[in-house]
Amino acid sequence: MEVVSPRKALRWIAAVELFKGAVACLGGFSLAWAGPAPVKNAIEHLARAFHMDAQNGMLAQLSARISTNSIHVAVAVTLAYAAMRFVEGYGLWRTREWASWFGAISAGVYLPIEIIALVRHPHVLEASILVLNIAVVLYLIHDIRRRHPNYGKRSKLP
Structure with a gap:
Protein backbone atom coordinates (compact mmCIF):
# COMPACT_ATOMS: atom_id res chain seq x y z
CA MET A 1 0.00 0.00 0.00
CA GLU A 2 1.42 3.35 -1.04
CA VAL A 3 1.31 6.21 1.47
CA VAL A 4 1.40 8.90 -1.23
CA SER A 5 0.15 8.33 -4.75
CA PRO A 6 2.86 8.25 -7.44
CA ARG A 7 1.26 11.26 -9.13
CA LYS A 8 1.33 13.29 -5.92
CA ALA A 9 4.95 12.33 -5.17
CA LEU A 10 6.03 13.28 -8.69
CA ARG A 11 4.22 16.59 -8.34
CA TRP A 12 6.09 17.37 -5.11
CA ILE A 13 9.39 16.72 -6.85
CA ALA A 14 8.17 18.75 -9.85
CA ALA A 15 7.27 21.68 -7.59
CA VAL A 16 10.78 21.68 -6.12
CA GLU A 17 12.32 21.58 -9.61
CA LEU A 18 10.09 24.41 -10.83
CA PHE A 19 11.03 26.43 -7.74
CA LYS A 20 14.74 25.81 -8.41
CA GLY A 21 14.21 26.99 -11.99
CA ALA A 22 12.45 30.14 -10.81
CA VAL A 23 15.24 30.92 -8.33
CA ALA A 24 17.86 30.37 -11.05
CA CYS A 25 15.97 32.73 -13.38
CA LEU A 26 15.78 35.35 -10.66
CA GLY A 27 19.51 34.99 -10.03
CA GLY A 28 20.36 35.11 -13.72
CA PHE A 29 18.24 38.17 -14.42
CA SER A 30 19.57 39.89 -11.29
CA LEU A 31 23.13 39.22 -12.38
CA ALA A 32 22.39 40.54 -15.88
CA TRP A 33 20.75 43.66 -14.44
CA ALA A 34 23.48 44.34 -11.88
CA GLY A 35 26.55 43.78 -14.06
CA PRO A 36 30.12 43.16 -12.92
CA ALA A 37 30.61 46.05 -10.42
CA PRO A 38 28.34 44.68 -7.63
CA VAL A 39 29.88 41.23 -8.03
CA LYS A 40 33.36 42.66 -7.57
CA ASN A 41 32.13 44.65 -4.55
CA ALA A 42 30.61 41.48 -3.06
CA ILE A 43 33.95 39.65 -3.45
CA GLU A 44 35.75 42.48 -1.67
CA HIS A 45 33.12 42.48 1.09
CA LEU A 46 33.50 38.71 1.56
CA ALA A 47 37.28 39.06 1.65
CA ARG A 48 37.03 41.65 4.43
CA ALA A 49 34.43 39.60 6.33
CA PHE A 50 36.70 36.53 6.30
CA HIS A 51 39.89 38.56 6.90
CA MET A 52 41.34 37.65 3.52
CA ASP A 53 43.52 39.74 1.25
CA ALA A 54 41.29 41.07 -1.55
CA GLN A 55 44.28 42.51 -3.43
CA ASN A 56 46.33 39.31 -3.74
CA GLY A 57 45.61 35.63 -4.05
CA MET A 58 42.62 33.69 -5.30
CA LEU A 59 39.96 36.35 -4.65
CA ALA A 60 41.99 38.98 -6.46
CA GLN A 61 42.35 36.66 -9.46
CA LEU A 62 38.62 35.95 -9.42
CA SER A 63 37.74 39.62 -9.18
CA ALA A 64 40.13 40.46 -12.05
CA ARG A 65 38.38 37.93 -14.31
CA ILE A 66 34.91 39.37 -13.76
CA SER A 67 33.87 41.39 -16.79
CA THR A 68 30.76 42.12 -18.78
CA ASN A 69 31.52 39.09 -20.96
CA SER A 70 32.00 36.74 -18.00
CA ILE A 71 28.73 38.01 -16.51
CA HIS A 72 26.98 37.25 -19.83
CA VAL A 73 28.41 33.72 -19.79
CA ALA A 74 27.30 33.24 -16.18
CA VAL A 75 23.80 34.49 -17.04
CA ALA A 76 23.59 32.13 -20.04
CA VAL A 77 24.67 29.14 -17.93
CA THR A 78 22.23 30.09 -15.18
CA LEU A 79 19.34 30.43 -17.61
CA ALA A 80 20.25 27.11 -19.28
CA TYR A 81 20.17 25.50 -15.82
CA ALA A 82 16.77 27.12 -15.18
CA ALA A 83 15.45 25.81 -18.50
CA MET A 84 16.53 22.27 -17.54
CA ARG A 85 14.74 22.58 -14.18
CA PHE A 86 11.58 23.87 -15.93
CA VAL A 87 11.62 21.05 -18.49
CA GLU A 88 12.11 18.45 -15.77
CA GLY A 89 9.45 20.05 -13.57
CA TYR A 90 6.95 20.12 -16.44
CA GLY A 91 7.60 16.49 -17.31
CA LEU A 92 7.30 15.32 -13.70
CA TRP A 93 4.12 17.37 -13.19
CA ARG A 94 2.63 15.67 -16.23
CA THR A 95 3.95 12.28 -14.95
Missing part, protein backbone atom coordinates in the same frame (compact mmCIF):
# COMPACT_ATOMS: atom_id res chain seq x y z
CA ARG A 96 6.05 11.66 -18.03
CA GLU A 97 8.41 8.71 -17.86
CA TRP A 98 11.22 10.58 -19.62
CA ALA A 99 11.13 13.13 -16.81
CA SER A 100 11.69 10.41 -14.21
CA TRP A 101 14.75 9.28 -16.16
CA PHE A 102 15.94 12.86 -16.58
CA GLY A 103 15.37 13.63 -12.90
CA ALA A 104 17.11 10.49 -11.65
CA ILE A 105 20.14 11.21 -13.82
CA SER A 106 20.30 14.94 -13.10
CA ALA A 107 19.93 14.46 -9.33
CA GLY A 108 22.32 11.49 -9.37
CA VAL A 109 25.06 13.60 -10.96
CA TYR A 110 25.18 15.75 -7.81
CA LEU A 111 25.54 12.83 -5.37
CA PRO A 112 29.36 12.48 -5.61
CA ILE A 113 29.75 16.25 -5.21
CA GLU A 114 27.46 16.25 -2.17
CA ILE A 115 29.33 13.32 -0.62
CA ILE A 116 32.65 15.15 -1.06
CA ALA A 117 31.14 18.33 0.42
CA LEU A 118 29.83 16.38 3.41
CA VAL A 119 33.19 14.69 4.00
CA ARG A 120 35.08 18.00 3.76
CA HIS A 121 32.58 20.06 5.75
CA PRO A 122 30.37 17.83 7.90
CA HIS A 123 27.19 19.71 8.67
CA VAL A 124 23.54 18.90 9.22
CA LEU A 125 22.55 20.93 6.16
CA GLU A 126 25.00 19.07 3.90
CA ALA A 127 23.79 15.72 5.25
CA SER A 128 20.14 16.72 4.81
CA ILE A 129 20.67 17.74 1.19
CA LEU A 130 22.47 14.48 0.48
CA VAL A 131 19.71 12.39 2.09
CA LEU A 132 17.02 14.33 0.24
CA ASN A 133 18.74 13.88 -3.14
CA ILE A 134 19.27 10.17 -2.50
CA ALA A 135 15.57 9.88 -1.66
CA VAL A 136 14.60 11.69 -4.88
CA VAL A 137 16.89 9.49 -7.01
CA LEU A 138 15.57 6.31 -5.36
CA TYR A 139 11.96 7.40 -5.77
CA LEU A 140 12.43 8.26 -9.44
CA ILE A 141 14.10 4.89 -10.03
CA HIS A 142 11.15 3.30 -8.21
CA ASP A 143 8.78 5.20 -10.52
CA ILE A 144 10.61 3.93 -13.60
CA ARG A 145 10.54 0.34 -12.30
CA ARG A 146 6.85 0.69 -11.39
CA ARG A 147 6.12 1.56 -15.01
CA HIS A 148 8.18 -1.43 -16.23
CA PRO A 149 7.72 -4.29 -13.71
CA ASN A 150 9.94 -6.68 -15.68
CA TYR A 151 12.71 -4.16 -16.35
CA GLY A 152 16.07 -5.54 -15.28
CA LYS A 153 14.83 -9.06 -14.62
CA ARG A 154 16.50 -11.90 -16.45
CA SER A 155 14.36 -13.73 -18.89
CA LYS A 156 14.38 -17.50 -18.67
CA LEU A 157 15.60 -19.02 -21.87
CA PRO A 158 14.20 -22.41 -22.96
Whole structure:
Protein backbone atom coordinates (compact mmCIF):
# COMPACT_ATOMS: atom_id res chain seq x y z
CA MET A 1 0.00 0.00 0.00
CA GLU A 2 1.42 3.35 -1.04
CA VAL A 3 1.31 6.21 1.47
CA VAL A 4 1.40 8.90 -1.23
CA SER A 5 0.15 8.33 -4.75
CA PRO A 6 2.86 8.25 -7.44
CA ARG A 7 1.26 11.26 -9.13
CA LYS A 8 1.33 13.29 -5.92
CA ALA A 9 4.95 12.33 -5.17
CA LEU A 10 6.03 13.28 -8.69
CA ARG A 11 4.22 16.59 -8.34
CA TRP A 12 6.09 17.37 -5.11
CA ILE A 13 9.39 16.72 -6.85
CA ALA A 14 8.17 18.75 -9.85
CA ALA A 15 7.27 21.68 -7.59
CA VAL A 16 10.78 21.68 -6.12
CA GLU A 17 12.32 21.58 -9.61
CA LEU A 18 10.09 24.41 -10.83
CA PHE A 19 11.03 26.43 -7.74
CA LYS A 20 14.74 25.81 -8.41
CA GLY A 21 14.21 26.99 -11.99
CA ALA A 22 12.45 30.14 -10.81
CA VAL A 23 15.24 30.92 -8.33
CA ALA A 24 17.86 30.37 -11.05
CA CYS A 25 15.97 32.73 -13.38
CA LEU A 26 15.78 35.35 -10.66
CA GLY A 27 19.51 34.99 -10.03
CA GLY A 28 20.36 35.11 -13.72
CA PHE A 29 18.24 38.17 -14.42
CA SER A 30 19.57 39.89 -11.29
CA LEU A 31 23.13 39.22 -12.38
CA ALA A 32 22.39 40.54 -15.88
CA TRP A 33 20.75 43.66 -14.44
CA ALA A 34 23.48 44.34 -11.88
CA GLY A 35 26.55 43.78 -14.06
CA PRO A 36 30.12 43.16 -12.92
CA ALA A 37 30.61 46.05 -10.42
CA PRO A 38 28.34 44.68 -7.63
CA VAL A 39 29.88 41.23 -8.03
CA LYS A 40 33.36 42.66 -7.57
CA ASN A 41 32.13 44.65 -4.55
CA ALA A 42 30.61 41.48 -3.06
CA ILE A 43 33.95 39.65 -3.45
CA GLU A 44 35.75 42.48 -1.67
CA HIS A 45 33.12 42.48 1.09
CA LEU A 46 33.50 38.71 1.56
CA ALA A 47 37.28 39.06 1.65
CA ARG A 48 37.03 41.65 4.43
CA ALA A 49 34.43 39.60 6.33
CA PHE A 50 36.70 36.53 6.30
CA HIS A 51 39.89 38.56 6.90
CA MET A 52 41.34 37.65 3.52
CA ASP A 53 43.52 39.74 1.25
CA ALA A 54 41.29 41.07 -1.55
CA GLN A 55 44.28 42.51 -3.43
CA ASN A 56 46.33 39.31 -3.74
CA GLY A 57 45.61 35.63 -4.05
CA MET A 58 42.62 33.69 -5.30
CA LEU A 59 39.96 36.35 -4.65
CA ALA A 60 41.99 38.98 -6.46
CA GLN A 61 42.35 36.66 -9.46
CA LEU A 62 38.62 35.95 -9.42
CA SER A 63 37.74 39.62 -9.18
CA ALA A 64 40.13 40.46 -12.05
CA ARG A 65 38.38 37.93 -14.31
CA ILE A 66 34.91 39.37 -13.76
CA SER A 67 33.87 41.39 -16.79
CA THR A 68 30.76 42.12 -18.78
CA ASN A 69 31.52 39.09 -20.96
CA SER A 70 32.00 36.74 -18.00
CA ILE A 71 28.73 38.01 -16.51
CA HIS A 72 26.98 37.25 -19.83
CA VAL A 73 28.41 33.72 -19.79
CA ALA A 74 27.30 33.24 -16.18
CA VAL A 75 23.80 34.49 -17.04
CA ALA A 76 23.59 32.13 -20.04
CA VAL A 77 24.67 29.14 -17.93
CA THR A 78 22.23 30.09 -15.18
CA LEU A 79 19.34 30.43 -17.61
CA ALA A 80 20.25 27.11 -19.28
CA TYR A 81 20.17 25.50 -15.82
CA ALA A 82 16.77 27.12 -15.18
CA ALA A 83 15.45 25.81 -18.50
CA MET A 84 16.53 22.27 -17.54
CA ARG A 85 14.74 22.58 -14.18
CA PHE A 86 11.58 23.87 -15.93
CA VAL A 87 11.62 21.05 -18.49
CA GLU A 88 12.11 18.45 -15.77
CA GLY A 89 9.45 20.05 -13.57
CA TYR A 90 6.95 20.12 -16.44
CA GLY A 91 7.60 16.49 -17.31
CA LEU A 92 7.30 15.32 -13.70
CA TRP A 93 4.12 17.37 -13.19
CA ARG A 94 2.63 15.67 -16.23
CA THR A 95 3.95 12.28 -14.95
CA ARG A 96 6.05 11.66 -18.03
CA GLU A 97 8.41 8.71 -17.86
CA TRP A 98 11.22 10.58 -19.62
CA ALA A 99 11.13 13.13 -16.81
CA SER A 100 11.69 10.41 -14.21
CA TRP A 101 14.75 9.28 -16.16
CA PHE A 102 15.94 12.86 -16.58
CA GLY A 103 15.37 13.63 -12.90
CA ALA A 104 17.11 10.49 -11.65
CA ILE A 105 20.14 11.21 -13.82
CA SER A 106 20.30 14.94 -13.10
CA ALA A 107 19.93 14.46 -9.33
CA GLY A 108 22.32 11.49 -9.37
CA VAL A 109 25.06 13.60 -10.96
CA TYR A 110 25.18 15.75 -7.81
CA LEU A 111 25.54 12.83 -5.37
CA PRO A 112 29.36 12.48 -5.61
CA ILE A 113 29.75 16.25 -5.21
CA GLU A 114 27.46 16.25 -2.17
CA ILE A 115 29.33 13.32 -0.62
CA ILE A 116 32.65 15.15 -1.06
CA ALA A 117 31.14 18.33 0.42
CA LEU A 118 29.83 16.38 3.41
CA VAL A 119 33.19 14.69 4.00
CA ARG A 120 35.08 18.00 3.76
CA HIS A 121 32.58 20.06 5.75
CA PRO A 122 30.37 17.83 7.90
CA HIS A 123 27.19 19.71 8.67
CA VAL A 124 23.54 18.90 9.22
CA LEU A 125 22.55 20.93 6.16
CA GLU A 126 25.00 19.07 3.90
CA ALA A 127 23.79 15.72 5.25
CA SER A 128 20.14 16.72 4.81
CA ILE A 129 20.67 17.74 1.19
CA LEU A 130 22.47 14.48 0.48
CA VAL A 131 19.71 12.39 2.09
CA LEU A 132 17.02 14.33 0.24
CA ASN A 133 18.74 13.88 -3.14
CA ILE A 134 19.27 10.17 -2.50
CA ALA A 135 15.57 9.88 -1.66
CA VAL A 136 14.60 11.69 -4.88
CA VAL A 137 16.89 9.49 -7.01
CA LEU A 138 15.57 6.31 -5.36
CA TYR A 139 11.96 7.40 -5.77
CA LEU A 140 12.43 8.26 -9.44
CA ILE A 141 14.10 4.89 -10.03
CA HIS A 142 11.15 3.30 -8.21
CA ASP A 143 8.78 5.20 -10.52
CA ILE A 144 10.61 3.93 -13.60
CA ARG A 145 10.54 0.34 -12.30
CA ARG A 146 6.85 0.69 -11.39
CA ARG A 147 6.12 1.56 -15.01
CA HIS A 148 8.18 -1.43 -16.23
CA PRO A 149 7.72 -4.29 -13.71
CA ASN A 150 9.94 -6.68 -15.68
CA TYR A 151 12.71 -4.16 -16.35
CA GLY A 152 16.07 -5.54 -15.28
CA LYS A 153 14.83 -9.06 -14.62
CA ARG A 154 16.50 -11.90 -16.45
CA SER A 155 14.36 -13.73 -18.89
CA LYS A 156 14.38 -17.50 -18.67
CA LEU A 157 15.60 -19.02 -21.87
CA PRO A 158 14.20 -22.41 -22.96
